[in-house]
Amino acid sequence: MALSRSRNTHLQKEIVYGLVDSRRLGPSLGLNLFPGTKKVCSFDCIYCFFETPSHKVGDASPATREDVVRALDSNRRLVHKCQYLTFSGNGEPTLHPDFPAIVSDVAKKAQDFGRPLAIFTNGTQLSNPDVVSALKKFSKVFVKLDCGTDLELRTVARPHDKNMSVSGLAQSIRQFVTAARTATAGQRSSCKRQSTPGEPRTRLGKLG
Ligand code: SF4
DSSP, rough: OOOSSSSOOOOOOOSSSEEEEEEEEEEEEEEEOOOOSSSOOSSTTTSSSSSSSSOGGGGSSSHHHHHHHHHHHTTHHHHHHOEEEEESBOGGGGGGGGGGHHHHHHHHHHHTTOOOOOEEESSTTTTTTHHHHHHTSSEEEEEEOOOOOHHIIIIIIISSSSTHHHHHHHHHHHHHHOOOOOOHHHHHHHHHHHHOOOOOOOOOOOOO
């Protein structure tokens, strides 16, 4: 999923890119786990910002954990200017084989920098418990589902996995949102119990 306000047909060569003036997030610093010349995605949407065919993970050279940490460290000046550190870039970030470990690394850095995490995802990995667990570290998760029928899915989103269905995707997204809301409600109730009158309420993270 691309983080951009306007149509941008160029793939990102670097891991860190921007600042991008995001409509939803304000000034955001993009994190691209598939730097280089290939888009890596489980879809190949006909309207994709990147006018290049979509590849599977095995066809690309994903960034390593060390690469990502190093890229953040060498872009500290930009990190301090952004409102969000946003996983986006050349395709679908949750497809990265080390996605959970990279998120842990970046979340630690983000905490040091005092910046929240956001992600744009196509939701195809929400049936993977490791990905779902990693997404709990994000303040904002934007999931897209823009096909209403399997025919649209096949002709518009064009998934690599021909067995993918709208109902399967919708179910994963529904479960993810329900779990996130339950977790948020639990945090709220715990904060209420712990608050004394006049105390400011803890600011709660939000998924979705
Ligand atoms: S989900 Fe579709 S629009 Fe987003 S990066 Fe993949 S192919 Fe492009």
